[in-house]
Amino acid sequence: MTDPVYVQALDLACGAFLLTGVLVLWRRDLAAIIWLFGLQGVALGALIAVRGLHEADVELTVLGLGVGLLRAVLLPCLMRRALAAGDEGREARPHVSVAASLLVTAVLTMLAYAVSQPLVRLAPTPATQAVPIALTVLLVGFFVLVTRRRALSQVVGFLLMDNAITAAAFLTTTGVPLVVELGVSLDVLLAVLALQVLTTRMRAAFGGTDLDELRELHD
Amino acid sequence: MILYACALGLCLTAALVALLPARAVTVAAEVITALAGVVAAVAGARATLGHGWSAWLPDLLPLGGLRLALDPLGGLFTAITGAVTVCAAIHGIGSGAARATRAVIPLFVAALLLVPAADSVSTFLFGWELMAMTSLLLVAAEHRDRPSVGKAALWYAVMTHLGLVTIMCGLCYLAAGATGDGFDQLRAAELSPAARDVIFLATLAGFAAKAGIVPLHVWLPRAYPAAPGHVSPLMSGAMVNMGVYGVVRVGLDLLRGGPVWWWWIVLALGALSALYGVLHAAMATDLKRLLGYSSTENMGLVLIGVGAAGFFAADGAGPLAALALTAALLHVVNHAAFKTLLFQAAGSVQRATGTRDLDALGGLRTRMPYTTALFAVGALCASALPPGNGFVSEWLLLQSLIHALPASGVAGAVTMPLAVGAIALTAGLAVATFVKAFGVGFLARPRSPAAERAAESPRTAICGTALAAAACLLLALDPALVLPALTAAVTRVIPVGRPVTGEVTLRLSAITGSISPVLIALALAGAVAAVLSLVRAVATRRVRRPARLWDCGAGPVSARMEYTATSFAEPLQRVFVDALQPESAIDVTVVKESAYLVQRVRFRARVPDRVERLLYEPVLAAAVRLGSQARRLADGSVHRYLSYGFYALTGVLIVLAVIS
Numbered sequence: 100m101t102d103p104v105y106v107q108a109l110d111l112a113c114g115a116f117l118l119t120g121v122l123v124l125w126r127r128d129l130a131a132i133i134w135l136f137g138l139q140g141v142a143l144g145a146l147i148a149v150r151g152l153h154e155a156d157v158e159l160t161v162l163g164l165g166v167g168l169l170r171a172v173l174l175p176c177l178m179r180r181a182l183a184a185g186d187e188g189r190e191a192r193p194h195v196s197v198a199a200s201l202l203v204t205a206v207l208t209m210l211a212y213a214v215s216q217p218l219v220r221l222a223p224t225p226a227t228q229a230v231p232i233a234l235t236v237l238l239v240g241f242f243v244l245v246t247r248r249r250a251l252s253q254v255v256g257f258l259l260m261d262n263a264i265t266a267a268a269f270l271t272t273t274g275v276p277l278v279v280e281l282g283v284s285l286d287v288l289l290a291v292l293a294l295q296v297l298t299t300r301m302r303a304a305f306g307g308t309d310l311d312e313l314r315e316l317h318d
Numbered sequence: 319m320i321l322y323a324c325a326l327g328l329c330l331t332a333a334l335v336a337l338l339p340a341r342a343v344t345v346a347a348e349v350i351t352a353l354a355g356v357v358a359a360v361a362g363a364r365a366t367l368g369h370g371w372s373a374w375l376p377d378l379l380p381l382g383g384l385r386l387a388l389d390p391l392g393g394l395f396t397a398i399t400g401a402v403t404v405c406a407a408i409h410g411i412g413s414g415a416a417r418a419t420r421a422v423i424p425l426f427v428a429a430l431l432l433v434p435a436a437d438s439v440s441t442f443l444f445g446w447e448l449m450a451m452t453s454l455l456l457v458a459a460e461h462r463d464r465p466s467v468g469k470a471a472l473w474y475a476v477m478t479h480l481g482l483v484t485i486m487c488g489l490c491y492l493a494a495g496a497t498g499d500g501f502d503q504l505r506a507a508e509l510s511p512a513a514r515d516v517i518f519l520a521t522l523a524g525f526a527a528k529a530g531i532v533p534l535h536v537w538l539p540r541a542y543p544a545a546p547g548h549v550s551p552l553m554s555g556a557m558v559n560m561g562v563y564g565v566v567r568v569g570l571d572l573l574r575g576g577p578v579w580w581w582w583i584v585l586a587l588g589a590l591s592a593l594y595g596v597l598h599a600a601m602a603t604d605l606k607r608l609l610g611y612s613s614t615e616n617m618g619l620v621l622i623g624v625g626a627a628g629f630f631a632a633d634g635a636g637p638l639a640a641l642a643l644t645a646a647l648l649h650v651v652n653h654a655a656f657k658t659l660l661f662q663a664a665g666s667v668q669r670a671t672g673t674r675d676l677d678a679l680g681g682l683r684t685r686m687p688y689t690t691a692l693f694a695v696g697a698l699c700a701s702a703l704p705p706g707n708g709f710v711s712e713w714l715l716l717q718s719l720i721h722a723l724p725a726s727g728v729a730g731a732v733t734m735p736l737a738v739g740a741i742a743l744t745a746g747l748a749v750a751t752f753v754k755a756f757g758v759g760f761l762a763r764p765r766s767p768a769a770e771r772a773a774e775s776p777r778t779a780i781c782g783t784a785l786a787a788a789a790c791l792l793l794a795l796d797p798a799l800v801l802p803a804l805t806a807a808v809t810r811v812i813p814v815g816r817p818v819t820g821e822v823t824l825r826l827s828a829i830t831g832s833i834s835p836v837l838i839a840l841a842l843a844g845a846v847a848a849v850l851s852l853v854r855a856v857a858t859r860r861v862r863r864p865a866r867l868w869d870c871g872a873g874p875v876s877a878r879m880e881y882t883a884t885s886f887a888e889p890l891q892r893v894f895v896d897a898l899q900p901e902s903a904i905d906v907t908v909v910k911e912s913a914y915l916v917q918r919v920r921f922r923a924r925v926p927d928r929v930e931r932l933l934y935e936p937v938l939a940a941a942v943r944l945g946s947q948a949r950r951l952a953d954g955s956v957h958r959y960l961s962y963g964f965y966a967l968t969g970v971l972i973v974l975a976v977i978s
Contacts, residue, residue, distance in 0.1 A: 194957060210968065238968070245961040255878035 106151040106225045112149055112230040114144035116266060118238040120259055123201045123243060127189050133178045136255050136266045140170025143262050148270050149290060150226065162280055166265065169284050174291055182251060185302055191309055194246045207238040218233050218271070226270045233270055237263035248309045250298040254291060261287050319371040321361035322388060325400065328354035333523025336417060340855040341624045348411040351424045355403030362400055365393025366803035371670035372437055375390045382499055387437035390806035391571070395434040395563045397653045397803065401789065402555035403427050407660045408780030412549035413669075419459040422613050424779060426452035426549075432558050434563055439489045439499040446485065446560075450478045453557060453635040456549045468782065470544035481527035485564070486610040487553070488520030492572065493730075501569035504572045506682055514573055518580055521568045528562025529609075529617040532591040533929045539598070540767045542610040544675060550957060551786075554613050555658035559650050566643070569628060570811040578632045585625030585733065591618030594929070596747040597897060600890050601753065601925040602877075603672045603883040608755055609657065612700060615744060616653040616708075620646045622737055623715050630722065631812055633730070635946060637828030638718055640817035643808045645714035651800055655793055656699035663693040666775040666783065671768045676755065676874045676883035681764030685772045688780045690760045697752035699794060705839035707794035716741060721829040725794060747890070754886045763877045767799050793941060795836050798824060810880070884923065891925065900925045 119139035123132055144167020151159030195203065211234035219227050240259030243252060265283065268275050300306070328350055365371070365388040372387030388396065410423070432445035458471035462530050493499040498508035506831045509517070523534070530538035538558075542550045565584065569576065582641025595614030630639035641758035666689045667682065668674050683690045699706035719741070722734045764770040775779070792799065798821050805816045815907035819825050823834040891900055902923040909915040952959070 170882060207968070210971055214971045214978075217978055241960075241964050241967065245957055245964045248957075 101268055104151065109146065109153075109209065109225055109229065112142050112146040113232045113266075116146060116262075117232045117235060120239045121201070122264075123206050123255060124204060124260065125197060127193075129189060129196070129249065130179070132252065132255055133175050136178070136258060137171045137175040138172065139259070139262055140172075141167055143167065143170055143266055146266060150269060160275065162277060163244045167286065170258075170262065171287070173288070177291055177295060178251060178254060181254075181298055184299065186261060191248045193248060200242070200246065203242060204235075204239055208235045209241065210301075211235040211238060230267060230270050233263045233267035235263075236266065239263075241253065250294065254283070254294045254298075257290065257294070258287065278317075319359075319373060319388075320434065321357050321364065322371075322396070322431070323446075325354045325358035325361055326428050328357060329428035329665075330422040330944055331429070332890075333421045333428075336421035336424070345411055347420050347424065348407045349412075351427060352404050352407035354424065354427060355400045355407060357400070358398045358403065359400030360606075362393040362395070362397030366390040366397065366806045367950065368806065377976065379440060382438050384444075385438035385441050386432075386435045387401040387501070388435050389564070389810055390803070391810045393435035393565065394651075394803055394807040396431055398429070398559060399430045399434070399772065400603075400653060400656055402552060402658050403430075403660065405658050405783070406548050406551045406555070407553070407783045407788040408667070408785060409779050411745065411778040411782075412776055413546070413779075414546055415546055415548070419456060419549075422452050422459075423453045423549065423552070423811055426456060426552065429558070430552070433560050436502050439493045439504070443482075443489065447482060448483055449557065449560065451551060453541070454478065456553075458543050459546050459549070459572040460544070467538075467544040471538035474537040474544075477527050477534065481524035481534070483524075485521045485524030488517045488524070488568070489522070492517045492568075499749055501572060505574065511577075514576060515580075515588060518569055519583075520571060521805040522565060522584065525564035525568070527561070527939060528564070528623075529558050529593075529621070529899075530591075530614045530619060531561070531587050531621060531691075532614065533596045533933055534925065535591065535595070535614045536934060538614060538929050539602075539610040539927075540605045542613075542661070543604055547669055548662070548782075550609075550665065551658040551661040554609065554661055555654040558613055558617055559620055559654060562617065562624065562646070562650055565621070565624055566811060569624075570631070572829075575628060575631045575934030576702060578629060581625045581632060582729075582733065583625075584628060585737060586624075588615050588621030588625055589617045591615065592622065592744040593618075593740055596744045596751060597890075597894055598925070598927065601887050601898065601900075602744070602753045603676045603887075605679070605759060606661070607674075608676075608751065609660055609664060611969060612660075612748070613653075613657060615748065616649065616657070616700075617905075619712065619715065619741065619744065620649050620653070620844055622646075622741065623649060623718070626715075626719055626722070626734070626737065627812065629730070629733070630718075634726070636812060636814040637817060638722060639830055640808050640812045640814050641826060643716055643812060644714065644804050645711055645802050647807055648714060648797065648800070649708070649711035652699065652711050652793055653791075655707060655789045656696045656898075657788060659692060659696035659783060659790055660700060662708040662779070662783040662786060663689050663696060666692075666779050667772075669779075670772040670775060671766075673766070673768050676759050678766035678875065679759045679764070679769050680762045680880065681769055682772055683762045685770075685937075686760075686774045687773060688782065692780070692783045692787045693760060695750040695790055697756040699790045701749040701752040703749060705794050705796070707790050707834060707843055708748075710794065710797045710824075710833065710835055712741060712745060714824075717829065717831050736835055748889075748891060752773070754883055758881060758883045758886055762880050765877045765880065765882070795839055796822075798822070825947055844850055870977050875946040895929075898925050899928060 102167055106247060116139060119135045119142060122135050125141075126135065147163030148160050149163075149164055151157070151161075151163050180288050193200070208231075212231040215231040215234050220229055221227070237260050240256050240261075240263060243256030243259060247256060261283075264278075328820075332350035332354060334348045335350060368390075370383075370387070370389045370393070374383060374385050380383040408422075410420075416798075426449065429445055433442065433449055434446050436442035454471060454475050457474050458467060461467040461471060471630070491513065492504055492507065492509070492583035495509045495513060496503045499836035520814060527534040542554060545553060563808060567579065569584070592615050594619055595611045595616075598610050599611035599615060602611055625643050627643035627646065629641045630642060662964055664674065665685070667679065670689075671679060672684060673679065698709050702712045717736045719738050721732050746873075763770075801818060802825075805818070808817065819827055820832070823832050824838055826833045835937035867875055891898060900923060902921065905920040905922070906916060907918040907920075909917045949961075
């Protein structure tokens with residue numbers, strides 16, 4: 100892969116990665132959110148694969164495909180099943196309105212760019228210049244966790260953060276060892292399964308998955 | 319070294335044996351612990367006589383490894399711990415303590431042996447923390463039986479861990495300025511005076527908390543009554559000594575002395591503790607609480623000695639410093655002996671009657687004759703009167719302070735007489751305290767059914783107590799016995815000649831003075847015999863006839879007419895009313911029909927711990943207020959908890975973005 104093509108492909112993947120992350124905040128339809136998350140998984144897989152192709156690293160390319168499969172196919176599938184089990188198609192009214200959320204995202208993006216400047220300056224390559232995007236998605240994921248009410252949106256927020264961490268890892272290094280990536284991916288899978296069980300339990304106990312119902316549990 | 323390792327090994331074995339389920343081994347754990355005590359005492363004694371050693375076991379602890387060394391100073395404290403362990407373990411045989419308690423006691427002893435043998439900061443802190451944890455478990459052992467125990471354990475846990483934190487900060491700071499954390503490297507460290515001041519004050523605070531020095535003593539009168547009967551002797555006889563060991567080791571050895579004002583602080587803390595401790599001991603009605611305050615008093619006396627030693631050493635008066643330190647260490651030995659004895663006797667009393675309240679005791683002389691006699695020996699020793707052992711060390715201490723006058727300028731001329739006055743007042747009040755404890759607790763008539771039903775303790779308990787009493791008597795009559803060990807320990811930190819010489823008569827080498835405890839005891843015995851025979855000779859001239867005791871015509875004398883501990887202390891309470899500020903409340907209930915007919919009068923009196931009231935209660939109240947306000951932050955909403963994390967993260971990022 101030649102350098103200009105590599106840069107363009109990398110920027111495209113990163114752009115898609117960021118855009119899908121922000122769009123999660125925009126949509127309130129849970130099925131659409133899951134779909135967007137799947138798209139982000141594709142973007143993440145593509146990002147890793149592009150880096151692998153550029154460095155002619157077969158292991159990295161395969162890893163990108165694997166990560167893409169896990170995050171674009173397996174996890175959305177699991178979430179769709181959880182969604183189908185309940186009858187809540189839409190996110191309840193979030194704590195912060197959609198318009199305000201998008202504004203906050205803009206601020207978070209600027210913050211991420213401002214904070215990651217020293218990191219970028221360490222080794223200014225096309226890959227490290229995309230690190231602020233990973234940080235933005237991390238903050239957006241956290242913001243989803245804080246403002247969205249449904250358990251499924253919480254899962255997506257958590258997975259956005261994990262996507263962002265994975266992206267940052269692959270953008271700053273020349274590849275995470277396979278063992279580490281496998282461990283992290285398995286952890287994520289386990290967390291999603293646990294959250295799915297929790298969602299089912301919540302639905303059985305409260306008839307819904309609005310996290311604010313849990314307030315009754317505090318001492 | 320082999321002996322020391324054997325002692326540690328025996329402790330671990332005892333802990334394991336105590337956990338075995340078989341009934342046959344119930345005695346074995348105590349016997350093995352006693353054996354460990356004997357071996358440790360011998361190991362410590364050998365170390366004081368010049369057979370020191372050092373060892374490095376790099377694999378036993380992460381980072382620094384376990385670095386051990388036993389020099390004469392550490393050996394002295396090891397020997398004391400060993401001796402106390404022997405008495406306590408024998409006393410504990412058949413005490414019926416829970417299995418977990420019996421397993422923790424040997425571990426506690428092992429920690430007590432580890433601290434004076436530690437030769438690096440990490441080893442020292444490891445031993446110190448082990449000692450804190452095991453003693454905390456022992457204090458909390460009976461929390462299911464008595465509700466006050468849990469609270470006492472909480473106080474103890476907080477105080478001992480705050481102490482650990484300050485010691486850790488001080489020693490780590492010291493190690494950071496040296497080339498490593500071994501004690502040899504710390505001695506060679508070149509630090510700025512300000513750093514040395516910080517290190518000394520931080521470690522002093524921690525060690526003072528362990529020694530029960532005012533104003534950090536608040537755990538002590540709580541923890542001793544809470545601990546099981548045969549644990550309090552170990553805590554009082556062996557554990558509080560570690561505070562003194564720490565001050566001497568860090569202040570005089572590792573930091574090689576310091577400016578005069580360090581030692582003024584030590585001396586002032588000592589004098590304050592001695593007076594405050596003995597005043598509250600004189601007021602206390604709980605026997606173990608009384609003994610706990612008495613520990614504060616005696617540790618205060620020891621710190622007066624240590625402070626004077628540092629003061630003289632900083633002033634260049636080496637021989638006087640050595641004498642003061644010898645007196646202080648001798649008092650540590652004496653205190654360990656008589657406090658072990660007293661706590662064991664108190665434990666026996668508690669086991670026999672189920673109460674520690676002096677106002678409910680009395681009349682134990684006929685029911686528990688051996689325990690009474692042994693307690694009498696302990697009370698005599700603790701009240702610092704000849705021929706008790708406390709007298710010798712306090713006399714030495716007074717000598718060193720009195721003879722400081724010409725040597726040590728204006729500061730000494732002001733400080734030393736004050737210290738002498740404090741010691742004199744302390745000694746006087748100690749006599750009143752122990753007359754009260756013995757007279758009210760053991761003599762006269764029983765004041766409660768519990769005291770009437772008391773029965774003598776099992777033979778092993780008496781044996782353990784008698785062993786401690788024998789040690790007291792030996793120290794009282796022949797203090798020269800421990801003199802070589804003390805001299806070796808003192809010359810380890812203040813290298814001058816022998817401060818005290820002699821066999822039967824102790825002669826002070828720096829100043830003119832000598833004392834012969836044996837001759838004093840013989841003279842006293844002779845005088846008592848002479849007075850008795852004179853009285854008998856005069857009295858037998860008249861004809862004896864039995865008659866009823868004169869009772870003012872108020873009917874037969876009953877236990878309600880006796881002095882109680884409270885009434886005995888009342889005159890003293892009046893004298894020191896400004897210092898003690900006792901509280902009393904009279905609650906009169908009148909009959910409904912007439913205000914002149916009283917139905918019930920209730921009188922309550924209490925002597926509160928003023929240090930606790932002024933220093934601790936405001937802090938505790940503020941902490942509780944803060945805690946209840948902080949509960950509002952946690953209202954149960956998951957989103958709120960998540961948003962705390964989000965705000966914190968973005969806040970940190972914003973700060974980073976601004977400053978970079």
